[in-house]
Amino acid sequence: METGNQTTLSEFLLLGLTEDPALQPLIFKLFLSMYLVTILANLLIILAVTSDSHLHTPMYFFLANLSFTDICLSSSTIPKMLVNILTQSQSITYTGCLTQVCFVLVFGGLENCLLAVMAYDHYVAICHPLRYTVIMNPCFSGLLTLFSLLISLMDGLLHSLMMLRLSFCTNLEIPHFFCELAQIIKLSCSDNFIDNILIYIVACIYGGVPFSGIIFSYDHIVSSVLRMPSSGGKHKALSTYGSHLSVVSLVYGTAFGVYISSAVSDSPRKTEVASVMYTVAPQLMNPFICGLRNKDMKEALKKLISWIAVLCHLPFFELGV
Template sequence: MTAENQTHVSKFLLLGLTEDPELLPLLFTMFVTILYLVTVLGNLLMVWAVISDSHLHTPMYFFLSHLSFTDICVSTTTIPKMLVSILTQNQTITFTGCLSQIFFVLFFCAFENFLLAAMAYDRYVAICSPLRYTVIMNPCFCCLLMLLSLLASLLVALLHSLMILHLSFCTDLEIPQFFCELAQLLEIACSSTLINNILIYIVASILGGAPVSGIIFSYTQIVSSVLRIPSSSGMYKVFSTCGSHLSVVSLFYGTSVGVYISSLFTQSSRKMAVASVMYIVVPQMMKPFIYSLRNKDIKASLRNLFC
């Protein structure tokens, strides 16, 4: 095959989740009514509950509202394009659109990663240093954490997106996904992607490992503090404040690790496209349910809103 420079590549072909045209209406209905609308409405409801209830104007719910907004952005970056492709029967995406999709998916996923770490630190301070909580988690510090997370996420997304500009592609421009994914785009490149792959592992190890290490450290300290609480009611109260966040952390990292492990044992690109729904769509939809069912403050706020 003859390689052509990337500046001359005008569009890619997104193969989607299925090749069966009879399943496309079902996919459209499922993604519109069940996944996308539930994700957007559920997370908007979470943001609304935090903004409208003065009792939720705390660092924990400050981060939670931004997490919900980020989930809306992740879903909006990927799902609407797929829905348009199903409606118009046109699976192509321009090179600029593909690059933009990669940038925003990386940016919002990285930002979500940092937000989960900030929420874990918030719980660590609240449980291990309750008397100093308001001093440590002051509004300026929370805004600083948010700003640093945004800058780090922007750096990650911009770095990977700019590195794509140095690649060249062959005549085969089919991406076996329903959205432009960085790993899939690197696989169809004709030029060497060694630097891109090295960069992925370096960034994932540093900027991905740091939040995970912070979450592990925070909950290690929380567990050690909980074990020193004599009453079972006190232990239950502490765990109830962390249960929602632990569930979201497990969902976020568990689905990502599960998809990565499954990619090592399967060669089917179609199965990988279906598996990618588990980390790019499902967690964003499930988080509002987790917090609304497990967090009593959110439940009380939602009850007041509806009543």
């Protein structure tokens, strides 16, 4: 193919996690299982929060939004990978690749912002309990979520529009299972200096500000918890908000691990495997860490499953969740 801009480009090739045909069925079954569990677990949380009036609080409102974001983020990458394995194809159209880049950035950024918003919610609940209902009112909670979505959309559209100006040569192979922005920029045969600088600037601002907010919130939360006179109160606070901190550690830890892997390793395959940890693992684990271990959520899920069983005329058994 002759050098040309994006108007003459028809498709990219996603090389996937491995080129060994014998491993393709195993990878298909593994990722299909993880995807279905991710969708089901996060969907249960959304249904439980919306159906139980006791969970109509800011904390569970943000949790339901996080679950919706996890569903969207997983659906942005895994289905195309499964279809390619099933059809024994590696192609993805230029439009499809651009759309995938945009969706991954939007929903990945939204997850990042929601974690910061949830940390602020916990900070207000622990450090300003008497003013909690005044500060975290439904209107303000909705505005925080809407603002997170808007800046995530701006981030996704900014990088997507910058990608439109790139030209591509003969090498259209992406050593990944989805269209990752950094890999697309590496394939460009045009000047990509501005794109690379923009990635680092936006990553520092868009990742650093929410992470700093999370650190600030939990610094005050821990200080307040340690000052509690009751050991029971300390245990309840730590069990309630420790799960969110575990999710934060999982998301930022895997993202940081991918960055370190790409910095110290010249192998795109190793970086690709590491990328699975931040595009698949957090979305799979979030509902179990942050939602399904919660006592109120368990009760809501039991009521939901009981209602579904009655609706379907099926016997309901105590599930012991």
